[in-house]
Amino acid sequence: MKLINDAPFFNIFCVSILLFIGYNCTQVQAEIPTRSANLVTDFSGIKNTMPGRESEGFVPPTDDELANWRIVIQTMLAEDWDGAHALIQQNFPMYSLFRYTDTGNADSVYYLLKENSPVNKGWGTYVFAKGYQRQLVIEAPHPWYDTNTYKQAPDVFRLTGARYLIMAGTHRCANNEISGCDGTSGSCGGPYKISDMAHSVHTFFHVTHEEIVAFNARTYQVQLHGHSQSTCEDIFLSNGHRTSVSDELLALRDQVLLKGGLTCNVAGLSQCGLVASSNVQGRYTNGVKSDPCNTYASSGNITEYFIHAEQTRTVRDNPGQYKKFTDALNTVIPLAANQTAVHSDNAKEPAKSFRLLNAYPNPFNPATTITFELQQPVTVSLQIYNEKGQRIRELVRDKILSPGSHSYVWNGRKNDGEVVASGLYLVQLNAGHFQETKKVTFAK
Template structure:
């Protein structure tokens, strides 16, 4: 009798454990996040990018609160992937509020997949972000200059899903909005001839940069592709840089990506790497002063003021003609060329069963909301 009782208890415990472990990440406590749904590409295209000068740099207090929020957020993601009932998503919401952020579960009606959507609730124009908890590639898509670099947000959303990437970060405030000059080094022909504080690619006190840093500082640091736009010409369709000060580095990631992109476009000679030869490409857009690139290449330096010749092999800065950003392949160029070249450059899918299935995955169920107590 005692043996039977013991076996009954053991069976009950085993069943409970199996049930808990079998709870999908999006079916458990993740449901305590408020819900937003829509077509991701259309949704990102509709995000506001104010131009009235309202941008505000992060205070040290808010920066600290945002980092606490990020730690809670990614801790909840990791816990939920193991057991959907263990992520402490109500605490994530509380820490988001303390950082003047909102965090939502976002259901993409095109792919049928759940993502995480975060946005600034203050008037200071800090970044939007989307996270795929079940990403297959540890890849971050960055869009710092929408709408100045028109259609980079749409392109970013398409790449985010097509590559099953981990994070998509999009600027909120227009890069030219703030009249104040950034204290970071560099010069530009845009925005009246100087970098503004609202230009998150050239200013390090922003949630855009803090999220980049957080993802870069992990034991398994992310790879980054930052999307930009240029007017270009038929002979200058793309200028690619690793964001170092190196003029010539045949092994650079920028040169390898350019070689990969050559296979997908009708005119390979119009694709330029800043590191492929001595001298500058036609438009000389080589991102030496980009603060995210500087940080990833050499985090020991001051990313705001100091360029570096050290190449991390994890940061790509891509300036693109409008044809490479759109969804029209009739001229031989479209966003899919960038997608395919990235797959060639970074084929490894080493997250969330990616070695078996590198796709975004099938549609997920829309479970009802849970309430935080």
């Protein structure tokens, strides 16, 4: 299958007809169909049409189909909806592109790529928000196997104001052909299957992930998974490496713990081994561009942008519980450039000077808010020390922040997640050549 522009042929044909009958003719392109429905409800229906376990219903796309899909996604990312619609009609008759009004989210408008029913490929569903709050993609690679992530993913997409949502179109064990990527899975038995979106690169799911990252490398990617392992917390987070974790990941953990009612930890600080080091989307984001199928990401290339979330059924089954994770995402992941920055109360109005304000409340338990002002863009570190001068927590590490007022919450925990002892602590702000320290008291 190849992309073909048949407009020149059509125009020549029209001119020929015009010469014979003296009548004007123009090429007519069908309009993008519209749909109004509840996105979460629709995704539940889509899940019910997916190829099931050992059904052999997932059909691996050909190289030509992957190449053509890449062009479709590039066109969607450029927000050329009509162009994408034409490409879909021409190359993928098994798919439809809808201008979708989400009746469950204040009539928000998305563009939704969906495989037609009956599903005979299992290639997935893709949503692009017309208006969005965060440069963020929510990914559900195992919507059938990781129970209820097919409902959780569209809900988290809406609650975070994410820009994209991609969901696999098949059970991870639907096709017995191996993917060729390293590692094995107890889920399907033996090597990873080609229908396992998190461990296969020859899929529309992975190509879409690649193109989103290529379009904007600062796109956060939150991939939702499920687990039932007793050694793992209710929510276990990683960046795709066994030990290297970002400040953002630690901040997410702290925010979830601050909500209460759930356990949460990160790779390297937990007994949980589900660190996603063989996840091909994580590898790609973390710098492995040439062969993410068989190459581990090095610790020096791990970024904050890939967030792998393993969750118990307690979380996935209960919107009230996974909303704690969603709220944490909204606190940690910044709003898009056309929005107000998450950690800045007044980012567009530079402060008159650099200064660290008194934390509030103080004394505190369980959390206090630390606010500082920046006169100009500068590299910032915000750290907590005990009375012995030992650094126990990094809230910000070498991050360039915009001018204005910025606030961060400290929940009274060390970097390893342990609650600190009662007593006096020092909050130190380093902003370029500026340094200031304030005292704060944790009272149990």
